[in-house]
Amino acid sequence: MEAPPEAFYEALLAWYARNAPDLPWRRARDPYQVWLAEVMLQQTQVATVLPYYERFLSAFPTVQALAEAPLERVLKLWEGLGYYSRARNLHRAAQRLVAEHGGVLPQSAEALRKLAGVGRYTAGAIASIAFGQPAAAVDGNVMRVLARLYDYAVPVQSGEGRRALWQLAERMAQAAPRGAAAAYTQALMDLGREICTPRAPRCEACPVSAFCRARAAGTQAARPVKQPKPPTPHYAVAAALLRDDSGALLMARRPLEGLLGGLWEFPQGRAREDEPLEAALKRALREKLALEIGVGAQLLKVQHAFTHFKIALHVYACQLQGGEPRALGYADWAWIALEASDQLAISRADRRVIAFLKENSARLL
DNA sequence: AACTCGGGGGA
DNA sequence: TCCCCAGAGTT
Structure with a gap:
């Protein structure tokens, strides 16, 4: 799968410029704030994160403040948000950053990846959004958007599916316009959340529907292909x-x-x-x-x-x-x-x- | 590759 | 009720 033509990026970025919601972490120029938002947003919807983000940032405005806080306070501010290892990892990573890097985040996805709780997605998101680097960030939204754009029929949770879509995303990030890395990363995720939704995608409102193979084939409802889930005990x-x-x-x-x-x-x-x-x-x-x-x-x-x-x-x-x-x-x-x-x-x-x-x-x- | 790890929004 | 969500770490 090859990266789309220039017109794809122009249409996507123009749509983003008009429609980007005003989220607090998008006003942020501080990489710590981008990091915090990305961790909170792991497996968690934007609306759920908003109040937690504001409270957490007020309590711990800097990496140093977070590193100095007792874990109990960090967990208390995380209460109800779920996946509490995120809070423990964030706290541990802040302490290491202060001890070893003066509390400053590294800029490359590769170095970011070494922080506790920062995986491939989060590293790419911080590198592109906070530091403007052409790094790919594939979350659930992007996975769905790409599977539809390319009418990709391999299950996205499989090893082959993940490999192929990540490789595609890397190529697409590289081909995005210079200087637009932050906007491009967020535009793709916004598109998935607001237009290219899991059920009943709003193709008629999609700025890049002309480039979408699933739309052309009429298979958008069947993409991405997911594996069946066992019943919950x-x-x-x-x-x-x-x-x-x-x-x-x-x-x-x-x-x-x-x-x-x-x-x-x-x-x-x-x-x-x-x-x-x-x-x-x-x-x-x-x-x-x-x-x-x-x-x-x-x-x-x-x-x-x-x-x-x-x-x-x-x-x-x-x-x-x-x-x-x-x-x-x-x-x-x-x-x-x-x-x-x-x-x-x-x-x-x-x-x-x-x-x-x-x-x-x-x-x- | 499979399994573990919260909680909520929305249809 | 069910699916899914700005995934990561462990085994």
Whole structure:
């Protein structure tokens, strides 16, 4: 697949000049701000990112400020945005940048790629948007746009599909007009988000429809080709509410790696197949916190969907029967007053439990 | 190459 | 309900 003619770039860039939405990170001349935006935008829609971006940048206006902050504060500002390894990697990369490069980002995609949390896409995006280099940046939007432009029938998630589209994107970035790298990269992504949408693409409004082979063949709805996805499993999880004499609740911090790493939650565990929830809860508290508990009434059930599975979180009022908490399967634990939980980074499901407790505190106490 | 890792927007 | 989103890291 060869790069399109000059007229393609002219049409695309003219459309972008007229239609580019005024996003905060596009006003930014600071590469750190571009970096932050690109990381937040990984697998996350623009509308979702906007408030997080503003809050985060206010709290940490520079690489130095981010590097000096405790990870807990960074995670708190990331709470609800998901994929928390992004926050941990961003923090780690900022600390390395300050320690080894004076807090200044490198300009080449190759050097950027070495930063924690910066992969091929993000490196190309920063290099082109912040530094004006002719680097390719292939995200989900661009993948879709290119597959349609070239009526590409190989599944885009396959190795062959990714290789071919990245190679095409590199050629296209090289062939883009000098000095237009930043506009070109963002124009392609905007086109995918606003015109070349996953379902019902608006071909009649597309500035480059004349160059689109899928449009010509009428196959745009069938591009890109995706592989079928397996069904998502459903798990039952039980959580314990334990109070100390002052009414504070026992909470625990998840290990820094893995799902929801570093976030706080009510002590909980997944039930094995055919395992009663009460038994699973007793086992979880014993294995993760070295506690023996009595399990009382179930207070509520919270449904929560992750990307690859769903859980039903059953929350029980419990009593401490023996032992002193030890963080065996957790990174830490603490007795937390309900109001003080606002200061912690907590996952969505457990936030809903807290909201329930606040609403019903009078009845429950 | 396959698997893991959140949460929400929009149809 | 389902698909998808400015993907990266690990195995």
